[in-house]
Structure formats: structure tokens, C-alpha cells
Amino acid sequence: MNTTVESSEIFVPAREPKTYLTEGRTLKSWLLTTDHKRIGLLYLYSLLVYFTIAAIAAALMRLELITPAGDMVTSETYNKLFTIHGTLMVWFFLIPSIPAVLGNFVIPMMIGARDVAFPRLNLLSWYIFNIGGSLALYSVLFGGVDTGWTFYTPYSSTYANSHVIAMAAGIFIAGFGTILTGLNFIITIHKLRAPGMTWFRMPLFLWSMYSTSVIMVLATPVLAMTLALMSIERIWGVGVFDPKLGGDPVLFQHLFWFYSHPAVYIMILPGMGVVSELITCFSRKQIFGYHFVAFASVAIAVLGFLVWGHHMFVAGESIYAGIVFSFLSYMVSVPSAIKVFNWTMTLYRGSISFETPMLYALGFIGLFTVGGLTGLFLAAVGLDVHVTDTYFVVAHFHYIMVGGMVTAFMGGLHYWWPKITGRMYPEKLGQLAALIMYIGFNLTFFPQFILGYLGMPRRYHAYAPEFQIYNVMSSAGASILGVGYLLPLIYFIWSLKHGKKAPANPWNATGLEWQTTSPPPKHNFKETPVVTGPPYQYSAEETEIALHKPAKEQRAAS
Amino acid sequence: MNNPPTALQDQFVEMPQQKEAATLGMWTFLATEVLFFGAMFMSYITYRTAYPRAFALASHHTILLFGTINTAILLTSSLTMALAVQAAKESNSRWLFRFLVATVLFGVAFLGVKGLEYHQDIADHLWPGPHFKSGLPPEAQIFWVLYWIMTGVHALHVTVGIVLLSIMALMARRQKFSGAYYTPVENSGLYWHFVDVIWIFLYPLLYLIHRYAA
Amino acid sequence: MKTANAPKKMYIRIWIALLALLALTWGLSEVDLGPFNNVAALGISAAKTLLVVLFFMHVRYEPKLTWIFVSAGLIWLLIMVDLTMSDYVTRGNVRPTGQSWRHTGQIDPATPATRSPD
Numbered sequence: 001m002n003t004t005v006e007s008s009e010i011f012v013p014a015r016e017p018k019t020y021l022t023e024g025r026t027l028k029s030w031l032l033t034t035d036h037k038r039i040g041l042l043y044l045y046s047l048l049v050y051f052t053i054a055a056i057a058a059a060l061m062r063l064e065l066i067t068p069a070g071d072m073v074t075s076e077t078y079n080k081l082f083t084i085h086g087t088l089m090v091w092f093f094l095i096p097s098i099p100a101v102l103g104n105f106v107i108p109m110m111i112g113a114r115d116v117a118f119p120r121l122n123l124l125s126w127y128i129f130n131i132g133g134s135l136a137l138y139s140v141l142f143g144g145v146d147t148g149w150t151f152y153t154p155y156s157s158t159y160a161n162s163h164v165i166a167m168a169a170g171i172f173i174a175g176f177g178t179i180l181t182g183l184n185f186i187i188t189i190h191k192l193r194a195p196g197m198t199w200f201r202m203p204l205f206l207w208s209m210y211s212t213s214v215i216m217v218l219a220t221p222v223l224a225m226t227l228a229l230m231s232i233e234r235i236w237g238v239g240v241f242d243p244k245l246g247g248d249p250v251l252f253q254h255l256f257w258f259y260s261h262p263a264v265y266i267m268i269l270p271g272m273g274v275v276s277e278l279i280t281c282f283s284r285k286q287i288f289g290y291h292f293v294a295f296a297s298v299a300i301a302v303l304g305f306l307v308w309g310h311h312m313f314v315a316g317e318s319i320y321a322g323i324v325f326s327f328l329s330y331m332v333s334v335p336s337a338i339k340v341f342n343w344t345m346t347l348y349r350g351s352i353s354f355e356t357p358m359l360y361a362l363g364f365i366g367l368f369t370v371g372g373l374t375g376l377f378l379a380a381v382g383l384d385v386h387v388t389d390t391y392f393v394v395a396h397f398h399y400i401m402v403g404g405m406v407t408a409f410m411g412g413l414h415y416w417w418p419k420i421t422g423r424m425y426p427e428k429l430g431q432l433a434a435l436i437m438y439i440g441f442n443l444t445f446f447p448q449f450i451l452g453y454l455g456m457p458r459r460y461h462a463y464a465p466e467f468q469i470y471n472v473m474s475s476a477g478a479s480i481l482g483v484g485y486l487l488p489l490i491y492f493i494w495s496l497k498h499g500k501k502a503p504a505n506p507w508n509a510t511g512l513e514w515q516t517t518s519p520p521p522k523h524n525f526k527e528t529p530v531v532t533g534p535p536y537q538y539s540a541e542e543t544e545i546a547l548h549k550p551a552k553e554q555r556a557a558s
Numbered sequence: 559m560n561n562p563p564t565a566l567q568d569q570f571v572e573m574p575q576q577k578e579a580a581t582l583g584m585w586t587f588l589a590t591e592v593l594f595f596g597a598m599f600m601s602y603i604t605y606r607t608a609y610p611r612a613f614a615l616a617s618h619h620t621i622l623l624f625g626t627i628n629t630a631i632l633l634t635s636s637l638t639m640a641l642a643v644q645a646a647k648e649s650n651s652r653w654l655f656r657f658l659v660a661t662v663l664f665g666v667a668f669l670g671v672k673g674l675e676y677h678q679d680i681a682d683h684l685w686p687g688p689h690f691k692s693g694l695p696p697e698a699q700i701f702w703v704l705y706w707i708m709t710g711v712h713a714l715h716v717t718v719g720i721v722l723l724s725i726m727a728l729m730a731r732r733q734k735f736s737g738a739y740y741t742p743v744e745n746s747g748l749y750w751h752f753v754d755v756i757w758i759f760l761y762p763l764l765y766l767i768h769r770y771a772a
Numbered sequence: 773m774k775t776a777n778a779p780k781k782m783y784i785r786i787w788i789a790l791l792a793l794l795a796l797t798w799g800l801s802e803v804d805l806g807p808f809n810n811v812a813a814l815g816i817s818a819a820k821t822l823l824v825v826l827f828f829m830h831v832r833y834e835p836k837l838t839w840i841f842v843s844a845g846l847i848w849l850l851i852m853v854d855l856t857m858s859d860y861v862t863r864g865n866v867r868p869t870g871q872s873w874r875h876t877g878q879i880d881p882a883t884p885a886t887r888s889p890d
Binding site: 308318 | 837844845848851852855856858859860862863864
Binding site: 752 | 797798861
């Protein structure tokens with residue numbers, strides 16, 4: 001991709017040029033920033049807090065599950081643990097993660113813009129997110145919620161004795177932060193692309209983020225109103241889900257899953273977008289089937305809205321509806337499969353190197369595939385009847401969410417870390433951490449497929465003794481997984497002071513974000529770049545060389 | 559007297575781009591509002607399909623006169639809003655201000671009528687719960703739960719609209735808008751018209767179920 | 773300008789049409805039209821909405837992209853309504869009899885089996 005950005009100064013300035021990090025160092029300049037890059041970092045700090053609490057909840061759960069008896073915590077406490085884990089992970093970590101951190105940071109740079117379309121709205125989103133988060137934390141600290149992250153009525157609306165409303169209010173409010181972020185990204189991608197960047201010259205990360213934003217904007221309002229309806233029933237004692245008045249609790253599930261199924265696509269699409277960037281860069285190759293991958297993102301966003309009933313096969317929805325939703329659920333797997341095929345074909349005959357981001361990307365492809373395929377198991381009504389509400393489901397979504405999404409997040413974080421901070425992380429440690437994470441992850445979650453298949457129910461802290469061996473494996477894996485996440489936390493912080501200074505383009509990647517300094521100046525580019533060609537122009541010449549020379553040699557030559 | 563247009567914001571290259579972005583942004587927000595109200599409409603459709611008779615009986619106790627007057631009020635307020643935007647386009651700050659104030663007053667009138675109506679509804683024991691009006695089937699309470707929630711959320715949106723348009727009116731008075739720059743007025747108008755459209759659907763759904771049998 | 777008052781005149785005409793539709797929708801609800809009461813009510817609301825959206829909200833003069841944004845919310849709402857109602861209107865249509873097919877002697881699954889299982 002050609003640009004007209006100057007790549008070097010004619011003379012070296014007397015002191016370091018100002019970057020977005022050094023323009024204004026006061027707390028106020030951070031808390032009142034409208035710079036998308038700083039807002040991305042603000043989100044990163046917030047997410048760390050929520051992730052840590054949710055991870056501690058998971059650790060306690062896995063500790064309890066080492067023995068078959070429910071002997072570490074009471075049932076009520078265990079209910080609170082998995083609820084806290086679910087709500088905080090879904091709404092306060094996974095949904096904002098790539099969009100609010102990497103999306104905010106990278107999207108304007110990737111399209112050659114100076115900022116998002118509505119920078120003040122962007123800052124407002126972060127505040128709204130944390131106001132919601134504070135309410136969620138309040139409910140966690142002052143006794144917890146025990147309804148499960150799904151808040152099913154009538155338990156949540158009538159019988160639960162925990163801080164349901166505080167948590168629901170927190171999610172309601174945080175949801176508006178999500179909506180505003182999605183709105184911002186949609187308009188940004190429509191209106192702020194650099195000259196020459198047509199839709200089909202956009203990097204695929206942008207197609208994924210656009211699709212994600214459409215889902216955010218259309219699905220989240222329904223969740224907000226649904227939680228409000230549930231809360232109203234809880235507060236006033238009458239509502240629309242109350243069977244005594246002729247109401248149907250399953251209507252809550254329809255409304256809830258109308259949002260929550262597309263929500264899982266909010267969580268995974270950005271990860272897929274990151275993977276497209278990583279696979280092309282680290283196999284030095286143009287993406288295979290650009291248009292297919294781009295349209296697949298849109299198809300996932302649209303089809304994702306048509307399948308929510310597969311969460312309700314045994315909840316009481318009609319068999320006819322079950323058939324329709326099952327069929328549509330099979331359909332929605334097709335665009336995801338197309339993406340996996342295309343990434344694989346991109347790797348084929350590419351010049352592959354195994355830097356840390358690539359390890360995460362490769363891990364994503366494998367783990368997401370397993371998660372996706374097991375989703376097809378669940379889409380079959382007959383099979384779902386047996387494994388629903390068992391650990392099979394738990395394993396399925398953790399393969400996608402953790403094996404897919406969190407892995408992609410780690411990959412993206414490593415990939416753009418030099419751009420964000422101006423420092424390189426230690427490569428060998430990065431590769432080690434990726435490997436540890438991969439091993440720990442599989443040890444944690446693969447046994448859960450077996451557990452579910454054998455019949456262990458989810459959300460139970462006491463189980464039949466024959467399940468113990470798999471639970472012990474799973475808990476052991478969880479501790480290894482924890483190390484896999486702790487390591488990057490440590491070395492990322494270490495790298496801020498001691499990491500090697502990063503050049504503008506440490507990976508020799510294409511993409512406008514690499515055409516500016518690491519870290520970038522406040523307004524991203526000295527001059528607006530002009531785009532004259534498609535993305536991923538890892539040159540044909542380079543690819544040819546790759547076929548005849550080992551990767552290391554080729555990189556040394558470039 | 560025209561003021562110079564508001565400065566082009568940093569992230570935009572030219573004013574038309576900024577205006578288009580703002581308008582598309584407002585439409586995106588209105589799409590979220592459709593889904594936000596949509597969850598309530600979904601509940602309504604579900605239960606009206608399941609309990610047509612109970613819903614009809616329940617709706618006969620809504621005050622048709624107030625509902626109809628309010629619909630006329632909101633439709634007229636949409637007219638004044640459209641005329642306000644036209645005045646802004648013509649750089650006519652005086653009439654812009656007047657039409658905005660008229661719209662605000664209609665909005666306040668709507669809330670006033672709604673307040674009277676709510677007062678009467680409560681006196682008629684139409685608040686769901688243990689003291690709900692006797693003689694109606696239990697499903698009628700679902701209708702009334704939806705009535706209170708849907709009109710309540712709508713009234714909240716009307717209130718937000720009133721505040722928004724009042725701010726626009728104050729800015730108009732200070733000559734902040736002209737034919738070259740009136741985007742905030744236009745987008746506030748979009749919001750106000752949307753609130754009207756929601757009521758256009760609420761009115762028949764809540765007030766007009768089988769009125770011939772009332 | 774010759775056309776200076778044109779938009780204002782059009783707006784007033786639209787407003788009168790809206791009030792006429794209001795009277796119509798009220799009037800029709802006072803008459804028993806059977807199932808067409810619903811059709812009429814929703815149809816008239818849709819007509820009013822079109823007038824407000826196309827003219828008061830200027831969508832008629834906006835580029836295609838705006839039309840897409842305008843329709844998106846509605847289309848997604850229809851998705852929600854359509855698929856949710858596909859559950860509610862088919863509840864009880866197909867009922868598992870809980871018995872092996874050899875024993876029921878029933879072809880129509882909607883009718884409860886009258887024979888007790890062996």
C-alpha cells in the first residue's frame with residue numbers, strides 16, 4: 001500500500017518528539033482526554049480490574065471442584081461465584097476487550113484518520129462503562145448475585161435474595177457505553193477513511209469491527225430493556241413474566257437471548273479480525289479470499305441474530321421453533337468455517353514465522369475450530385437434549401471465548417504493543433507464555449467435554465465421585481492457564497521501562513498504523529495518508545523468496 | 559445576523575463530512591431506540607396474541623379522549639419542529655426560536671395531559687398489583703403493566719426531548735445557528751420526530767382495541 | 773425566492789393529512805371490522821410514520837445510505853417479532869405423545885392419545 005507519509009525527518013530534533021503518551025502528563029489530561037489512543041488504554045486498565053475479580057471467582061470455583069463434595073463453599077456461595085464470574089467476564093471483560101482497547105487504538109490509525117468520528121462520545125463511553133462497572137462491583141462486594149449470568153425469571157424476578165437489581169443496573173448502564181462505542185465505530189468507518197481507502201481496500205480487522213459494531217448497536221438495547229422489565233417485576237411484584245397473570249417466563253429467555261446470542265458474536269468477531277491481521281503478517285502473504293472473509297464477517301453479524309432459540313431447546317419453546325432455530329444455527333457456522341478455511345489457505349505456501357502474536361493466532365485457529373464444531377453438536381436438537389446444562393456446554397463456550405477470543409486478544413496485544421507503548425516485549429518469554437497458556441487451556445477445558453458428555457451438570461459444586469479425575473485435571477490446567485496469563489502481565493509491565501525501543505514497523509507489516517512512529521503522535525499522522533492499493537501487499541517478490549529460502553534467512557535479508 | 563459556523567472539528571476534513579457523520583450518528587442512535595422500545599412491543603405482541611379478549615377488555619379502561627388529544631398534540635409538535643428546522647435553514651433565528659419554543663410547549667402539554675391521565679388511571683385502580691380493579695381477567699394486568707411501562711418510558715423520552723429542544727432554543731436565541739450550520743437543530747428534530755413515531759404506534763395499540771365493544 | 777414557502781406549505785399539508793389519519797384510525801376502531809381492525813390500525817400507523825419519516829425527517833431527500841440506516845432498526849425488530857412469534861403460535865401444535873409410535877394408533881399428534889400405554 002503506497003502512502004505519501006514521510007518516513008524520516010531530515011534532521012534529528014534536539015529532544016524526543018512528542019507522542020500521544022507524552023503530550024500532557026497530568027491525571028487530568030488522561031481523565032479528560034478525547035484521544036482515542038488514550039481512551040483505549042483507559043479501557044485496558046479498567047478491564048484488568050474486572051478480569052482479575054472474575055478470574056479469582058473462577059479460581060475459587062476450580063478449587064471447590066477438586067473434590068466431589070461441596071465442601072469448600074455453600075451452594076449459595078457457589079451460585080454467587082459462577083454468577084460473578086459470568087457477568088463480569090461477559091460484560092466487563094469480553095465484550096469491551098478487543099473493541100474498546102484495540103479497536104479504539106487501532107481503527108482510526110488503520111483508516112488513516114486523526115481520531116474517531118465522535119471523540120467526546122468516546123470518552124463518555126468509558127465513563128458510562130465504569131459507572132456500570134461500579135454498580136456491578138457494588139453488587140459483588142456487598143453480597144453478590146446468585147441467578148447465573150443469564151438472570152432467568154422467575155428466580156431473578158421473584159425468588160432470588162441477592163443484589164440482582166444492582167448488577168442488572170450495572171449491566172444496563174454499561175450497555176449504553178457499548179452502544180455508543182459501536183455507534184462511533186460505524187460512523188468512523190463510513191466517514192473517516194483516508195482518500196483511496198475504498199471498502200474493499202480496508203484491512204479485514206475493520207470489516208470485523210464494523211460487523212461487531214452493528215451487532216452492538218442493534219442487540220444491546222434489547223438487553224437493556226429486558227433487564228429493566230425483569231427488574232420492574234422484581235421491584236413492583238407484578239410484571240410481564242409472571243405466570244400468575246398469564247405471563248411466560250420463557251418470553252424473558254426469548255428477549256434475553258435475542259441479545260445474548262449476537263453478543264457472543266460481538267465477542268468473537270473482533271478476535272477473528274485480529275487473526276486476519278496476524279496470519280497475513282506472519283506468513284508474509286496476501287489473505288486468501290479477501291472478499292469471502294469480508295462478507296463472512298457481515299454474514300456472521302446478520303445470521304447471528306437468527307439463532308437465539310438454540311439456547312431454549314429444552315426450555316419450553318415449541319418443537320417447530322426448535323427445528324427452525326436448529327437449522328439456522330447450522331447456517332451460521334458456514335461463514336465462520338469459511339474464515340477458518342481462508343486463514344488456513346493463507347498459511348499454505350506462506351513464509352511462516354513463529355513470533356508470539358503468530359503463536360496466538362495459530363492457537364486461535366485450532367481452539368476456535370474445536371469450539372465451533374462442538375457448537376454444531378449443540379445445534380442438533382436431539383443431541384442438545386442430552387448435553388444441555390452440562391459441562392459440555394461450558395467447555396464449548398470456553399473454547400470459543402477463552403481459546404478463541406482471549407487468545408486473539410493476547411495476540412493482538414502483543415502485535416500492537418510496540419505501536420502502543422514504543423517498546424518491544426521480551427520475545428522468548430512471550431513465546432513461552434503462549435505455550436503455557438495453550439497447554440493450560442487444553443488441560444482445563446478438554447476434560448470438561450468429557451465431563452459433560454458423561455452427564456455432569458453445570459453450576460453444581462457437588463458431583464458424583466466418578467467425575468473427580470476430570471475435575472482434578474481441569475483444576476490443574478486452570479492453575480497452569482493462570483500462569484500463562486500472569487507472565488504477560490509481568491513482562492508487559494517490565495517492558496514499559498526496560499523493553500527494547502520499538503521501531504515504527506517492527507513486524508514489517510502493511511497497514512497504515514505502521515506508517516507512523518511507535519508510539520504515534522497525538523494526531524496519528526503528519527499528513528493524511530493516501531491509499532492506492534489493497535491491503536496485505538506482502539510483495540509477490542517476498543513470497544517467492546519465501547518458497548525457496550528458510551524464513552529466518554529471508555527476514556535477515558529484508 | 560449570522561454567526562460564523564462552528565469550527566470544523568479536528569477529526570473531520572470538511573464541514574459536509576462532519577454534518578453527514580452527525581446525521582448518520584443520530585440515525586444510528588434512533589435505530590437503537592427502535593430496538594429499545596422493540597422489546598416492549600415484542601412483549602405486547604406476544605400477550606395480545608395470546609389473550610386478545612383480556613387485552614381488549616383491559617384497554618377499554620384507557621381514557622380515549624386524553625390519548626387522542628395527546629396524539630394530536632404530538633403530531634402538531636412535529637409540524638412546529640419541521641418548521642423550526644426550515645427556519646434554521648433560512649437563517650431565520652427569530653422564527654427558529656419561536657417554533658422551537660412552540661414544540662417545547664406542545665411537549666409540556668403532552669406531559670400535562672399524561673399526568674392528568676395517570677392520576678385518573680390510579681384513581682380507577684388500574685395500577686397492577688393486589689389492589690387492581692376487580693372484574694377483569696388476570697391477564698388484563700399484563701396489559702396494564704405494559705401500559706405503564708411503555709407510556710412511562712415514552713414520557714421519559716419526551717422529557718429528554720423537551721430539555722434538548724430547550725437548549726436548542728436558548729442557542730437559537732443567541733444566534734448560534736444559521737443556514738450554514740444548523741445540524742444540532744436538525745438532529746434534535748430527528749429525535750423529536752422519532753418520539754412522535756413511537757406514540758403513533760402506542761396510540762392504537764393501547765387505546766383503540768375493539769373500541770366498538772367498549 | 774419562489775419556492776421559499778413551498779416546504780412550509782408542504783409541511784402543513786402533511787400535518788393535515790396526519791390529523792385526518794388520526795381521525796380515521798379512531799373512527800375505524802369504533803366499527804367492527806373483524807380481523808381488519810388490526811390491519812387498519814397498523815396500516816394507518818405505518819402511513820403516518822411514513823409521512824413523518826419521509827417528509828418531516830427529510831428522509832425522502834437523503835442519500836441511499838441514510839435509507840439503509842433508517843430501515844435497519846425496523847428490519848431487526850421484525851426479525852425479533854417474527855422468530856419469537858414462530859414459537860408462540862406453534863406451541864401445542866406438535867405434542868410429543870410420550871408413547872412409542874407402535875402403541876398410539878394416533879396419526880394426528882396434536883390430539884392427545886386416548887389409549888393408555890401397554
